[in-house]
Amino acid sequence: MEEFMARKVIGVAFLIAFLLGCVAEGLAQKLHPRLKKKEVGLKSLLLIPPRVTITKDTVKGGEGMLKESEDSEKAIQRLVLDILKSRGFTVIDCDVPAGSPNTNEEERYLLADLQGRYDQMYLQVQNKIKDVEKGRFTLGEDVAKIRLPSPVDALIFVRGSGSVPTTGKLFFGGGWAGSSILISFGVIDARTGDVLYFDRREFIATPGDLKRPEVMFKKVTGKALKKLPAPAQNQS
């Protein structure tokens, strides 16, 4: 009886390890047909401030982790900039702090509205990621309203969300079920608003991992941007 139970536990442990391994790998990476056929080239990119929402999953329910979420946003921002610059892209960082003298209210509102519009579209992309390959999703021509010192080819949106379980929750709440972090990268055509490239991955993290967000997000960010086609030549 005991031997049977032990085998059962080992079997379940293997299954969990296998599933975790699958989850840790990239789940989806899709390219717009125009990008695939190289009808559109990317050289200069505008990085829209990433948005990350992580919560702590405790025995007594979810708890906000706003500070850790903000730290993660900053870490991802630095990682994306470094990775893309090292690949030869020109990247403009579009971080607009409140009250910045370089911007006015209208520009901040415009950026907020674009972020909101991306979030709406993001839900639909999530439903059918493979349709990115059919060129089905667009943010619309309003993306061209962003004023920049020089034109860019595409805008990069990053979204992260998920929860990290505490030890107590792991014990009482039935293990890791439902506890993971989802991160996605969307590259949007700066003229038409079309989704040119979309990558989504999921991984498991603990509250301790959030203390070093650069380390936690480094691998996934690198993998996510790896298949973005190399910078186009003869582009602004």
Added chain:
Amino acid sequence: MIRQEAIMSEKNKTLLVIRAFIFFLFALVSTGLSQNVPAQNTQKNEPFAFTKVELSLLEQCDLLDRRFEKEGLVYTDEALNAYLAQIGKSIIPPGEPPEHVQWRFRVLRDPATNAFALPNGSIYLHSGILSSLENESQLAAVIGHEVAHVLGRHSYKENRSYRKKIAAINVIGTVARSVPGGGVASVIALGAASTARIFLTISIYHHSQDLEREADLFAAERLLDSNYDPKEMLALFKLLDRDYDVEQIEPFYSDHPKLQERIAYVDQLLKSKSPNAVSVESLAAARTRYLMMTEKISRHDIQLNFDNRRYRTALARSQKLVNFNPNSSENMCYLADSYRLLGPNTMEPTGEELSPDGRKKLLEMKRKLTPDEEERTRMETAAGQSAWKTNRADAEEQYRKALELDAYNAVAHRGLGMLYERMEKPQQAIEEYRKYLELKPDASDRMIIQRRLDALPLK
């Protein structure tokens, strides 16, 4: 014999676990449900002992305030903020704010008809609620409701209750899972755990409803004591229930009491007390003041409704603006834009759309289809074609009226250009787009309009 003992011991263990489980179940469910005692009077300003969790919650609220601002979600208008603070001051009971509360009244750029309060005293009024309210008394009622949540420490109370119940759900689940499987005992234990989960979830909502009721009654009391019309609170409830774009689905259980219930208990309170005498002239002046102060944010909100595909709501808000200030070319232009963007949709939701199945279908459509696909789908129907015919005629008429009021209204020319482009009248569209670019050479969408112009066939 040894085998027999082992079996007995396993049986005893199972019985023990079941007993422990039943004890836990009753103990925790009764703890959870005991939270549902009617909430205490908000006006009593009782001392409140902050726990570590609550101090952490306060920190999160301050971060959230900053995040809203940083992300461009807070609408900045000093005059409007001062006006909201003035109404807030008239509603908040005199005296120092409670510990860890600093009153702040802000406008959130969100077209949903909503408002909320953070426990640190930040009260956020959505642009959607400001553009839908009709007068100052209704605004005072909304602020009063949110002030009650802060003064009554409702967020903390709700959080305490929620945490206890969620912990109970988790512990019950764990105990249930620990009952050895394969027998009737485990089935009973898991079934009881599921039942307990449902009861605890319902009790969370019950607690929220109690707090909402308390906030409503506090707001009504404050209106009775101030120079506002308390009856407007009843009108406010009906107004909040308007669902132009058919977005609400009747939930299984809501954290707010039902509309009829809210109207009934507030009405009962109003009938039991005599309000301050406020002259009709004073109320009319307050109404005009409210509409003047919120004209700009209402326009801003209409644009947010456009962005969120809430075209019927945008139409209702624009019509309200035109009714208030019919001589404004800008207001007229928003009305015209609303008709144009309404496209193949009817002005009011149809009976079919309002049925439970219709609501589900609409939500499903919005979830699955992109805006372009949704419009194409509607346009393929006879009803869609008919609505588009009416809406485009109304749009053109309103654009013309806007230009009669102000011949230099560039936005009206742009709107007409877009309307003609959609109606496949390229020459007229080109003319209007050119006028727009002439009148507004530094427009933020200059490139977009130029591209549209370049794509249109010249004669």
